[in-house]
Amino acid sequence: MTEVRVRLRFPGGMVLDYRTEPMVAERLAAHLRPHRIEVTIHGQAPENLPPLPCAALWRD
Structure with missing residues (x-):
C-alpha cells in the first residue's frame, strides 16, 4: 500500500x-x-513518519 505524507x-x-x-x-x-x-498532501511518505492517529475514522 502506498502512503502519502499529510501535513x-x-x-x-x-x-x-x-x-x-x-x-x-x-x-x-x-x-x-x-x-x-x-x-x-505530498507524494510518497517516508517510512519514518508516524502513522496518522485514528486513521480508521476516515475509512469506509
Whole structure:
C-alpha cells in the first residue's frame, strides 16, 4: 500500500506530519480545511513518519 505524507498546519503555527493512505488524507483534508487548518498532501511518505492517529475514522 502506498502512503502519502499529510501535513497539518494549525492557526497557531503548530505543524504535524503523518503518513496515511491517499483516500484517508483527502477525507481528512476535506473535514479540517473549513476549520482553518491547512492540510497539504505530498507524494510518497517516508517510512519514518508516524502513522496518522485514528486513521480508521476516515475509512469506509
